[in-house]
Amino acid sequence: MADITPVLERADANLPQSLERLFDLVRIQSISTDPAFRAECRKAAEWLAAELKALGFEASVRDTPGHPMVVAHHAAEKASAPHLLFYGHYDVQPVDPLNLWDAPPFEPGIKELEPGRQVITGRGTSDDKGQLMTFVEAVRAYKETHGVLPCRITILFEGEEESGSPSLKPFLEANAAELKADYALICDTGMWDRETPAISAGLRGLVGEEIIVKAADRDLHSGLFGGAAANPIHILADILAGLHDETGRVTLDNFYDGVEETPSEIKASWETLGRTAEKFLGEVGLSIPSGEKGRSVLELTWARPTAEINGITGGYTGEGFKTVIAAQASAKVSFRLVGNQDPAKVRESFRAYVRTKIPADCSVEFHPHGASPAIHLPYDSALLTTAKAALSAEWPKPAIVIGMGGSIPIVGDFQKMLGMESLLVGFALADDRIHSPNEKYELTSFHKGIRSWIRILDALAG
Amino acid sequence: MADITPVLERADANLPQSLERLFDLVRIQSISTDPAFRAECRKAAEWLAAELKALGFEASVRDTPGHPMVVAHHAAEKASAPHLLFYGHYDVQPVDPLNLWDAPPFEPGIKELEPGRQVITGRGTSDDKGQLMTFVEAVRAYKETHGVLPCRITILFEGEEESGSPSLKPFLEANAAELKADYALICDTGMWDRETPAISAGLRGLVGEEIIVKAADRDLHSGLFGGAAANPIHILADILAGLHDETGRVTLDNFYDGVEETPSEIKASWETLGRTAEKFLGEVGLSIPSGEKGRSVLELTWARPTAEINGITGGYTGEGFKTVIAAQASAKVSFRLVGNQDPAKVRESFRAYVRTKIPADCSVEFHPHGASPAIHLPYDSALLTTAKAALSAEWPKPAIVIGMGGSIPIVGDFQKMLGMESLLVGFALADDRIHSPNEKYELTSFHKGIRSWIRILDALAG
Numbered sequence: 001m002a003d004i005t006p007v008l009e010r011a012d013a014n015l016p017q018s019l020e021r022l023f024d025l026v027r028i029q030s031i032s033t034d035p036a037f038r039a040e041c042r043k044a045a046e047w048l049a050a051e052l053k054a055l056g057f058e059a060s061v062r063d064t065p066g067h068p069m070v071v072a073h074h075a076a077e078k079a080s081a082p083h084l085l086f087y088g089h090y091d092v093q094p095v096d097p098l099n100l101w102d103a104p105p106f107e108p109g110i111k112e113l114e115p116g117r118q119v120i121t122g123r124g125t126s127d128d129k130g131q132l133m134t135f136v137e138a139v140r141a142y143k144e145t146h147g148v149l150p151c152r153i154t155i156l157f158e159g160e161e162e163s164g165s166p167s168l169k170p171f172l173e174a175n176a177a178e179l180k181a182d183y184a185l186i187c188d189t190g191m192w193d194r195e196t197p198a199i200s201a202g203l204r205g206l207v208g209e210e211i212i213v214k215a216a217d218r219d220l221h222s223g224l225f226g227g228a229a230a231n232p233i234h235i236l237a238d239i240l241a242g243l244h245d246e247t248g249r250v251t252l253d254n255f256y257d258g259v260e261e262t263p264s265e266i267k268a269s270w271e272t273l274g275r276t277a278e279k280f281l282g283e284v285g286l287s288i289p290s291g292e293k294g295r296s297v298l299e300l301t302w303a304r305p306t307a308e309i310n311g312i313t314g315g316y317t318g319e320g321f322k323t324v325i326a327a328q329a330s331a332k333v334s335f336r337l338v339g340n341q342d343p344a345k346v347r348e349s350f351r352a353y354v355r356t357k358i359p360a361d362c363s364v365e366f367h368p369h370g371a372s373p374a375i376h377l378p379y380d381s382a383l384l385t386t387a388k389a390a391l392s393a394e395w396p397k398p399a400i401v402i403g404m405g406g407s408i409p410i411v412g413d414f415q416k417m418l419g420m421e422s423l424l425v426g427f428a429l430a431d432d433r434i435h436s437p438n439e440k441y442e443l444t445s446f447h448k449g450i451r452s453w454i455r456i457l458d459a460l461a462g
Numbered sequence: 463m464a465d466i467t468p469v470l471e472r473a474d475a476n477l478p479q480s481l482e483r484l485f486d487l488v489r490i491q492s493i494s495t496d497p498a499f500r501a502e503c504r505k506a507a508e509w510l511a512a513e514l515k516a517l518g519f520e521a522s523v524r525d526t527p528g529h530p531m532v533v534a535h536h537a538a539e540k541a542s543a544p545h546l547l548f549y550g551h552y553d554v555q556p557v558d559p560l561n562l563w564d565a566p567p568f569e570p571g572i573k574e575l576e577p578g579r580q581v582i583t584g585r586g587t588s589d590d591k592g593q594l595m596t597f598v599e600a601v602r603a604y605k606e607t608h609g610v611l612p613c614r615i616t617i618l619f620e621g622e623e624e625s626g627s628p629s630l631k632p633f634l635e636a637n638a639a640e641l642k643a644d645y646a647l648i649c650d651t652g653m654w655d656r657e658t659p660a661i662s663a664g665l666r667g668l669v670g671e672e673i674i675v676k677a678a679d680r681d682l683h684s685g686l687f688g689g690a691a692a693n694p695i696h697i698l699a700d701i702l703a704g705l706h707d708e709t710g711r712v713t714l715d716n717f718y719d720g721v722e723e724t725p726s727e728i729k730a731s732w733e734t735l736g737r738t739a740e741k742f743l744g745e746v747g748l749s750i751p752s753g754e755k756g757r758s759v760l761e762l763t764w765a766r767p768t769a770e771i772n773g774i775t776g777g778y779t780g781e782g783f784k785t786v787i788a789a790q791a792s793a794k795v796s797f798r799l800v801g802n803q804d805p806a807k808v809r810e811s812f813r814a815y816v817r818t819k820i821p822a823d824c825s826v827e828f829h830p831h832g833a834s835p836a837i838h839l840p841y842d843s844a845l846l847t848t849a850k851a852a853l854s855a856e857w858p859k860p861a862i863v864i865g866m867g868g869s870i871p872i873v874g875d876f877q878k879m880l881g882m883e884s885l886l887v888g889f890a891l892a893d894d895r896i897h898s899p900n901e902k903y904e905l906t907s908f909h910k911g912i913r914s915w916i917r918i919l920d921a922l923a924g
Binding site for chain 1: 555558624626670677678679681682685689691693695696698699700702703704705706742743746748749753754762770772773774775776777778779780782785786787791794796798822823832867868869892896897899900
């Protein structure tokens with residue numbers, strides 16, 4: 001381990017320029033789910049490759065059937081240093097409903113939430129452009145200070161994370177030799193709170209499915225046909241309402257296969273974190289846990305599977321009223337998985353259940369949207385222990401190891417396809433409004449995030 | 463009764479020009495539910511007033527807080543002739559989804575469906591522009607032939623029928639003396655089949671209600687919050703799925719108050735019409751009646767109340783997938799009423815039911831969209847008997863008296879506010895796709911509709 005004080009000072013001095021660079025990246029409207037923004041996704045990839053080249057990386061934009069990847073390589077000062085693969089994603093979520101944004105989503109800025117608390121605003125500032133730039137700026141500070149890097153670094157940025165990463169696995173497979181490293185670093189997770197950094201050691205899996213219920217071959221007038229013709233919205237409501245029983249459990253056959261009860265000592269450690277339902281839900285205007293009865297919010301979001309409806313549409317949804325019986329209605333449904341739940345079996349069980357609810361003269365279409373099992377990382381690895389100490393040195397409070405409600409399928413891919421253990425460190429906060437209007441990233445997350453990576457790189461090099 | 467042969471011949475000779483005039487009216491995009499088409503609604507009103515003036519009516523466009531009314535008056539040849547108020551509406555339904563139209567909805571044309579069967583295509587050709595123009599063209603043929611009219615005629619065209627007619631009652635109230643006639647003629651209904659004209663003697667009432675379920679104060683990431691935070695789409699699905707029991711009955715408290723069983727002789731007469739579920743639903747690609755079990759489709763659509771979901775929306779509904787828990791979700795729900803069901807009580811019962819389903823940390827908003835009770839017209843009045851004979855003279859098969867699933871609230875308003883009995887005659891067909899893409903009106907409906915009104919006017923004058 002070298003003296004990193006000058007590197008940290010360099011990062012501090014660079015901060016205004018680091019922010020300008022992040023703003024440039026946020027201005028690129030790289031919404032991956034919407035084909036209209038295809039060119040913007042490429043632009044983001046090219047912007048990143050150019051930045052990395054300027055830092056001395058051998059960087060390139062690699063085409064895929066979807067949005068391109070950015071791959072970059074940089075050697076370490078010493079050949080004995082570990083090889084790290086850093087992963088992030090440059091694509092962002094759609095921005096609708098646009099009218100709920102206080103400022104245009106792709107015009108980033110700094111806003112003072114309260115005295116001494118500044119945030120960076122704009123789509124992608126937290127998920128994931130701000131996060132990936134903490135690493136790029138850490139590398140920059142190191143390089144500018146010492147002219148070398150402490151570890152061998154490969155960077156992989158993808159542009160389809162928000163669309164289920166369809167091109168990722170084939171890309172990893174085709175480029176395994178180039179991408180295989182000693183460890184993967186993934187920066188797409190959050191802090192415990194504004195003072196406490198966190199390393200995520202458990203992630204829920206995800207199965208996404210869109211269903212389209214089809215009834216009559218055209219929209220019908222509800223006066224002429226109402227009471228006699230099947231209404232696909234009724235059918236859909238019945239399907240969705242039946243997904244949970246009165247205790248909040250998911251009703252699908254064999255859904256809980258592979259789900260184990262969380263050990264009581266783990267539950268006890270979570271109790272001490274003080275995340276009550278009132279506090280956790282209070283931040284978003286709610287207060288009552290809605291899922292399985294008798295479980296804490298940490299257990300519900302970290303250790304229990306769910307069925308959620310992410311979107312629904314059917315019939316007339318414009319202004320005013322239209323007395324129509326729709327020809328079809330659709331919903332996007334997702335399942336968060338834990339333990340050893342099998343994504344393929346969950347999807348099949350859902351489809352079987354849906355089919356039982358479709359009248360004989362109606363039909364249903366299924367469209368899969370991604371599938372990944374849950375992941376558990378070892379709590380006591382050297383990687384995790386080293387990173388924990390480095391983070392604890394930077395932040396006011398020591399780092400903690402937590403579960404995670406979200407899904408980062410790439411962790412499983414790295415494990416299975418490249419045999420790499422991942423370290424999940426990120427600086428987002430629960431109130432960052434990722435995927436929502438008015439997304440933000442704490443200025444402190446960005447600044448101390450850069451400093452955190454400097455410390456982690458240095459510690460891993462040693 | 464005069465010799466109407468020359469009038470009918472005149473109508474036949476006028477047909478090409480009558481069609482051109484209808485096309486002109488259909489080209490005006492008078493969608494009343496969408497504020498973007500406000501100017502088009504006025505344009506339709508002005509077009510109609512100008513046509514009526516040219517026919518010798520004293521016609522004017524009258525402002526309302528919403529879209530304007532057209533009112534026109536014309537004296538009868540003899541002072542002893544009855545005074546008739548003809549009602550129609552110039553506004554049309556929205557046209558989405560636009561991609562399902564074979565031709566642009568506001569570019570009318572003639573299409574040959576099969577040899578000898580031509581239809582007029584375009585939004586509003588059947589509902590209600592084509593229908594109201596049958597009357598205007600009947601009047602034209604009479605006037606052009608005889609220089610006079612057989613009855614005193616007042617015409618009232620409104621532009622808000624598809625939006626619940628908010629301005630109609632106040633307008634009737636403010637202009638009662640001017641609008642009061644001996645009978646009202648309403649042309650917004652259908653034929654029994656292509657050969658059999660029909661007079662509608664029963665109409666279901668309608669209560670419309672939009673509900674907005676609100677949960678968190680922002681959209682949430684389903685990974686971070688899924689399993690713990692209330693999902694408004696789940697709550698909405700649960701509300702909507704609970705509206706019916708397993709026998710298809712509506713579950714709301716006291717919903718069936720005022721609903722009487724249809725007399726068995728009436729049911730028996732409906733049986734003879736041969737409208738089986740297979741035939742009726744087969745026309746729209748369905749086969750199984752979906753409402754209350756054990757009742758015929760005629761009973762379900764003419765004599766039973768319903769609860770229908772006309773639209774639903776919440777969360778992410780664009781392309782791809784977004785793992786979001788929405789802040790809110792909404793549905794447009796309507797109830798068709800029969801017998802003496804009280805619209806206000808039905809609405810209140812629905813709201814009370816919905817409130818029981820809203821968790822304590824969530825909320826619901828209600829937006830009413832129209833309310834009208836069911837209507838029954840006497841089966842044996844002179845007006846109905848006279849019209850029945852006139853229609854039977856024109857069409858291949860005798861006219862029949864039927865029930866109606868739809869709601870025409872103005873029938874109740876005419877009855878209560880102006881003390882007028884209404885005659886409901888129209889020439890639409892069940893497969894006209896009103897409110898749907900590819901709306902059409904049979905050329906025969908238009909042509910023989912014009913001739914039918916000539917016969918009815920003449921018969922009523924006598």
